[in-house]
Amino acid sequence: MIAPALQDDDFLADVARARADAISEKMFVWWLGQSGFLICHRGNCLLFDPYLSDALTKKYAATDKPHVRMTARVIDPARLDFLSAVTSSHNHTDHFDTETLAPIFAASPAMKLVLPAANVDFAVERLGDAARARLMLLTDGQRATVGPFTIETVPAAHEALSPTFAGFVVSVGPFRIYHSGDTVLFPGMIERLRPFGVDLALLPINGRAPERRVAGNLNGVEAAQLARAISARWVVPCHYEMFEFNTASPASFVAECARLDQPGAVVRAGERWTIFPTA
Numbered sequence: 001m002i003a004p005a006l007q008d009d010d011f012l013a014d015v016a017r018a019r020a021d022a023i024s025e026k027m028f029v030w031w032l033g034q035s036g037f038l039i040c041h042r043g044n045c046l047l048f049d050p051y052l053s054d055a056l057t058k059k060y061a062a063t064d065k066p067h068v069r070m071t072a073r074v075i076d077p078a079r080l081d082f083l084s085a086v087t088s089s090h091n092h093t094d095h096f097d098t099e100t101l102a103p104i105f106a107a108s109p110a111m112k113l114v115l116p117a118a119n120v121d122f123a124v125e126r127l128g129d130a131a132r133a134r135l136m137l138l139t140d141g142q143r144a145t146v147g148p149f150t151i152e153t154v155p156a157a158h159e160a161l162s163p164t165f166a167g168f169v170v171s172v173g174p175f176r177i178y179h180s181g182d183t184v185l186f187p188g189m190i191e192r193l194r195p196f197g198v199d200l201a202l203l204p205i206n207g208r209a210p211e212r213r214v215a216g217n218l219n220g221v222e223a224a225q226l227a228r229a230i231s232a233r234w235v236v237p238c239h240y241e242m243f244e245f246n247t248a249s250p251a252s253f254v255a256e257c258a259r260l261d262q263p264g265a266v267v268r269a270g271e272r273w274t275i276f277p278t279a
């Protein structure tokens with residue numbers, strides 16, 4: 001099992017230290033495994049697509065598709081009591097996990113869950129009717145504001161485009177963060193994303209390996225190329241090292257970033273990473 005750089009109490013202490021810096025114009029980023037990222041700016045925090053349980057390992061335990069966890073959980077979701085917003089890009093359990101979201105709803109009573117409008121029935125069924133007032137439902141191109149965060153929905157093609165899949169571009173302070181959700185490249189994607197001036201792109205790399213075709217996501221080479229094509233200042237790979245059957249090495253991502261002169265950062269789960277504004 002891969003140990004996160006920081007976990008549990010140590011992780012929370014690090015987040016608290018970062019949040020205490022409410023003045024300087026920096027953004028703090030932690031990968032929480034799979035597609036989960038916590039970002040904090042001036043003490044306010046947003047969490048992308050958290051999967052912080054063993055729901056899938058339990059669900060598939062006795063099947064021919066065992067979801068053996070590779071990286072230990074960074075944090076108990078019940079302890080995330082400081083969140084302004086959480087996203088869910090689509091309904092697959094590694095992006096919408098009731099065992100993660102229900103404790104977060106209880107711990108962070110002011111938090112809003114941002115998700116594609118097409119997924120409202122699914123969300124209410126899983127989280128209960130009381131959660132309805134805390135859902136921010138967005139269709140393609142719509143925007144919502146939660147505290148200092150403005151979240152705009154962009155399309156995602158988990159093989160095919162669908163209103164039940166989304167990516168998000170979050171604006172906070174001087175920063176734009178693109179979280180693609182699960183997606184492959186699709187026509188018009190680059191033209192849609194480039195105008196945002198993305199500072200940080202968070203992209204999956206587990207897909208479409210030439211020798212082991214896993215449908216639905218970018219591979220490492222494509223992730224680096226997409227980041228370059230939209231002129232992202234930084235790109236961080238994700239969606240690997242969570243389940244043994246569905247992982248990837250970041251090596252091809254790293255090599256392609258180097259070839260393209262695209263700044264990319266491979267981060268460890270639970271490790272704090274700081275982005276500064278452009279001068």
Ligand SMILES: [Zn+2]
Nearest residue numbers: 092094095182
């Ligand atoms: Zn996924």
